[in-house]
Amino acid sequence: MSIETTEPPAAGPHGEDGGHFLEPEVVDRGQRLGVWLFIGGDIIIVSALLFTYLYLRGVNTSGHWMSMLGYQGHSYAYYQNAANLPAPTLIHVKAMSAGFDWLITAVTVVTAGIIWQGERALRVTKNAKAFSSAAAFATIVTLVAIVLTVIQLRAIPEIFVATNDSQGMAYTAYDSAFMALVGSGLIHLVVLAFLGLGLTVRASRGLITGEKWYQARLIRMFWVWIAISSVVVAAVTTTINTIH
Amino acid sequence: MTTTLERNATAQIPKGGGLARRQNFGTAVVAGVVFAYLFWLIAHLTLDSTGRPFGDQVATFTGLGWLIGFWIGIGAFNGPFRWLLGRDHSHADDMYYAGQNMGKARYWKFTTDHKVVGVQYIVVTMVLFGVGGILAMAIRTNLIAPGNHFVNQQVYNSFIAIHGMVMILAMIVAVAGPWGNFVMPIMIGARDMAFPRLNALSLWTLVAAIGLLVTTLAVGGLPVGWVVMDPISNQAGIGMDFFALTIIAFTVSTTVAGVNTITTMMTMRTKGMTLERMPIFTWGVFMAAALGLYAFPYFLVAESFQILDRTSFTSFFVSTGGGTGWLQANLFWLMGHPEVYVILLPAVGALFEIAAVMSRKPVFSYRTAVGSMAGLAGLSALVWAHHMFTSGWAPTLGGPFMLTTEIISIPTGLFFLVLIGTLWRGHIWMKLPTIWLFGFMANFIIAGITGIYLSDIPLDDQLHGTMFVTAHFHYVFVGSVLFGAIAALAFWYPKVTGRYLNEYLGRISFWFVFVGVQVTFLAMFVSGLRGMPRRYASYSIIFEHTNFASTIGAYTIMIGMIILGVALVTSWNKGEPSGPNPWQANSLEWMVPTPPPLENFEVQPVITEDPYNFDKEMVRR
Numbered sequence: 035m036s037i038e039t040t041e042p043p044a045a046g047p048h049g050e051d052g053g054h055f056l057e058p059e060v061v062d063r064g065q066r067l068g069v070w071l072f073i074g075g076d077i078i079i080v081s082a083l084l085f086t087y088l089y090l091r092g093v094n095t096s097g098h099w100m101s102m103l104g105y106q107g108h109s110y111a112y113y114q115n116a117a118n119l120p121a122p123t124l125i126h127v128k129a130m131s132a133g134f135d136w137l138i139t140a141v142t143v144v145t146a147g148i149i150w151q152g153e154r155a156l157r158v159t160k161n162a163k164a165f166s167s168a169a170a171f172a173t174i175v176t177l178v179a180i181v182l183t184v185i186q187l188r189a190i191p192e193i194f195v196a197t198n199d200s201q202g203m204a205y206t207a208y209d210s211a212f213m214a215l216v217g218s219g220l221i222h223l224v225v226l227a228f229l230g231l232g233l234t235v236r237a238s239r240g241l242i243t244g245e246k247w248y249q250a251r252l253i254r255m256f257w258v259w260i261a262i263s264s265v266v267v268a269a270v271t272t273t274i275n276t277i278h
Numbered sequence: 279m280t281t282t283l284e285r286n287a288t289a290q291i292p293k294g295g296g297l298a299r300r301q302n303f304g305t306a307v308v309a310g311v312v313f314a315y316l317f318w319l320i321a322h323l324t325l326d327s328t329g330r331p332f333g334d335q336v337a338t339f340t341g342l343g344w345l346i347g348f349w350i351g352i353g354a355f356n357g358p359f360r361w362l363l364g365r366d367h368s369h370a371d372d373m374y375y376a377g378q379n380m381g382k383a384r385y386w387k388f389t390t391d392h393k394v395v396g397v398q399y400i401v402v403t404m405v406l407f408g409v410g411g412i413l414a415m416a417i418r419t420n421l422i423a424p425g426n427h428f429v430n431q432q433v434y435n436s437f438i439a440i441h442g443m444v445m446i447l448a449m450i451v452a453v454a455g456p457w458g459n460f461v462m463p464i465m466i467g468a469r470d471m472a473f474p475r476l477n478a479l480s481l482w483t484l485v486a487a488i489g490l491l492v493t494t495l496a497v498g499g500l501p502v503g504w505v506v507m508d509p510i511s512n513q514a515g516i517g518m519d520f521f522a523l524t525i526i527a528f529t530v531s532t533t534v535a536g537v538n539t540i541t542t543m544m545t546m547r548t549k550g551m552t553l554e555r556m557p558i559f560t561w562g563v564f565m566a567a568a569l570g571l572y573a574f575p576y577f578l579v580a581e582s583f584q585i586l587d588r589t590s591f592t593s594f595f596v597s598t599g600g601g602t603g604w605l606q607a608n609l610f611w612l613m614g615h616p617e618v619y620v621i622l623l624p625a626v627g628a629l630f631e632i633a634a635v636m637s638r639k640p641v642f643s644y645r646t647a648v649g650s651m652a653g654l655a656g657l658s659a660l661v662w663a664h665h666m667f668t669s670g671w672a673p674t675l676g677g678p679f680m681l682t683t684e685i686i687s688i689p690t691g692l693f694f695l696v697l698i699g700t701l702w703r704g705h706i707w708m709k710l711p712t713i714w715l716f717g718f719m720a721n722f723i724i725a726g727i728t729g730i731y732l733s734d735i736p737l738d739d740q741l742h743g744t745m746f747v748t749a750h751f752h753y754v755f756v757g758s759v760l761f762g763a764i765a766a767l768a769f770w771y772p773k774v775t776g777r778y779l780n781e782y783l784g785r786i787s788f789w790f791v792f793v794g795v796q797v798t799f800l801a802m803f804v805s806g807l808r809g810m811p812r813r814y815a816s817y818s819i820i821f822e823h824t825n826f827a828s829t830i831g832a833y834t835i836m837i838g839m840i841i842l843g844v845a846l847v848t849s850w851n852k853g854e855p856s857g858p859n860p861w862q863a864n865s866l867e868w869m870v871p872t873p874p875p876l877e878n879f880e881v882q883p884v885i886t887e888d889p890y891n892f893d894k895e896m897v898r899r
């Protein structure tokens with residue numbers, strides 16, 4: 035391999051190139067590809083969760099997609115202390131509230147919209163203070179989405195099951211798969227809250243400005259993907275749930 | 279070209295680093311243990327201890343505590359929280375993290391220099407092979423005679439699973455870990471990986487995961503096989519919770535590494551380093567990284583479900599609640615088959631590189647070489663159900679999956695032809711890397727052809743679950759990947775240490791391992807053809823002779839590996855000096871001093887042609 039040599043490029047901005055004096059475009063391109071690849075990995079996870087949901091509904095093992103042998107209507111402690119449990123009955127669970135599902139999704143989409151608008155305004159108006167406020171607002175709305183998601187998770191109904199070797203509160207296949215989707219949504223929202231807080235702080239400290247906006251754009255890309263995944267999950271879980 | 283073996287003793291350690299100045303492997307272990315205890319305590323104080331999953335809940339909390347504590351202790355969270363607070367790294371901070379002038383201490387820290395990470399991976403790989411090898415010897419000792427009870431049967435079952443998982447981890451990192459980190463960035467003319475801190479994160483997360491995996495042995499074992507099928511995994515003891523957490527941590531590690539590798543290769547190439555001028559090894563690493571990024575999330579999802587089923591009474595894999603073990607089997611093998619190619623492709627890339635350099639010829643049909651690796655990676659995502667032919671799942675899909683599996687022999691044949699074409703009429707230099715390369719080629723023929731037998735459904739019905747399968751994939755992993763990994767080690771060892779891996783010991787080791795592999799696994803094929811089931815602690819007298827042979831063969835492999843280990847350790851400081859370019863190769867890693875300086879290049883190289891234009895008259899020692 036024949037090799038010529040050139041002078042090293044001028045020093046890049048500190049903290050963004052691992053101290054390697056990379057050209058800013060190289061750093062930017064790398065970070066953008068990195069975010070796309072992380073989104074790609076996340077798409078596999080969300081797809082696997084959706085596959086699980088649809089597959090378990092499809093096989094409907096023993097007709098138990100939305101039903102289970104057990105007891106319902108009292109607390110865990112009640113059944114535990116009950117002297118003689120009667121024979122378990124087949125409990126049917128209902129589909130989770132579609133309205134609540136879409137409410138969480140709507141709030142998530144709103145947060146993505148705020149960030150997107152904020153980032154666009156930052157590039158046009160170069161107003162970092164306004165962007166910091168937008169990021170703070172998006173973070174607060176994300177916290178609302180987190181609270182709503184926790185409420186949603188807590189609303190998933192449990193059934194008390196007791197067999198020869200075990201007893202406890204159990205979830206049907208439908209509720210399990212639903213919980214996995216909502217739970218992954220919760221993890222996503224917590225990540226967004228972290229990123230939103232970081233954008234707020236960094237913009238207010240002058241690390242994100244009208245000239246240095248690319249980090250805001252990278253986070254906006256991830257944010258929009260989360261909003262899209264939230265819409266897809268809500269669409270699937272609200273339209274395909276019961277078995278006729 | 280100068281060779282610098284000693285660092286400048288008077289150079290100063292950079293002033294930056296902040297909290298990282300106090301963090302190293304020791305603080306990581308201490309923090310891991312403290313957090314594990316704290317999480318254990320919190321679980322005991324807050325959770326209801328009467329339900330059945332209490333033990334699993336406590337185990338999961340404890341394992342999570344270890345992981346979080348280890349991350350905090352090693353310094354993995356420093357970067358994200360400094361980002362959050364807007365206190366970005368200064369240049370001095372970056373240089374501290376890169377381990378500038380830090381000597382041996384940097385090998386015990388969250389060091390970002392890709393060459394340090396590469397060496398750390400060498401050590402991790404050796405540790406994994408050591409642990410997995412000891413378990414293998416225990417297993418083979420138990421099987422030396424029918425009815426032998428070297429270990430009790432529950433322990434034996436755990437050894438089978440832990441041996442499997444430890445060796446899978448070892449194989450995944452054996453080539454891509456050390457050389458994907460140490461030489462790949464230099465090969466493409468980069469000063470480091472695209473995301474140096476993520477590089478350190480991936481290495482130390484793997485270390486934390488290994489801690490969790492070894493813990494399974496201390497808390498009742500994992501008597502379910504490394505494929506952790508259901509319902510048996512759902513019924514296993516708390517070792518299963520630690521196993522599931524191991525997989526979750528490991529997926530974080532591989533995902534981060536995969537993103538980093540791909541980004542580095544796509545954006546960090548130096549001027550003139552077009553995609554077709556990249557040394558062929560880098561393509562092997564690239565394909566494996568991309569495939570790993572696709573495949574491992576399935577395993578993360580499967581094991582997250584496993585934890586939920588065991589701790590929270592969900593019904594993913596539990597049929598009484600509407601779940602099914604087939605879901606686990608599908609998710610597992612969606613990962614499990616591509617994973618074989620995540621393991622194989624970096625070794626194949628390294629062998630292409632070695633074949634070209636050691637025969638002084640260009641890689642035969644470079645595009646076919648890249649295409650065959652891409653074909654293997656792509657097809658491997660479409661064959662997973664061949665592991666489930668006898669499980670009863672979707673019998674109508676048997677035909678299509680048999681077809682896709684057999685089509686894989688086309689890119690496999692192509693890469694083999696590329697190897698032969700590269701060596702053909704070359705001026706072959708028979709040194710250690712070349713010897714292990716030829717060993718690979720002999721063994722891979724057997725590995726590949728027995729794989730075609732197993733992809734054939736009527737034959738698979740007979741052979742599934744027998745020692746034939748075990749022998750097949752040991753020809754893949756031991757006979758092929760391990761040989762490739764050792765060839766790569768012998769090839770790039772001089773770049774790390776400035777010294778040759780001892781040629782004499784290396785050759786002795788080769789013959790022990792090569793003969794050992796044939797004795798162990800050819801005999802194992804016979805055991806399998808006669809109907810001996812895999813994973814059994816004891817067996818009928820009719821399998822006596824072949825098992826005895828397998829055990830003797832395994833000991834032979836062990837002797838060879840110990841000799842190789844001795845060579846590896848003794849050559850590090852006392853081996854014959856090699857100079858910066860012992861194989862007279864043309865790719866960039868050989869153009870820089872040995873060991874390469876912190877930023878690899880004094881001046882940025884510009885590439886004008888591919889690295890395989892060898893001067894045939896070049897003098898050889």
Ligand SMILES: [Cu+2]
Nearest residue numbers: 614615664665
């Ligand atoms: Cu397979």
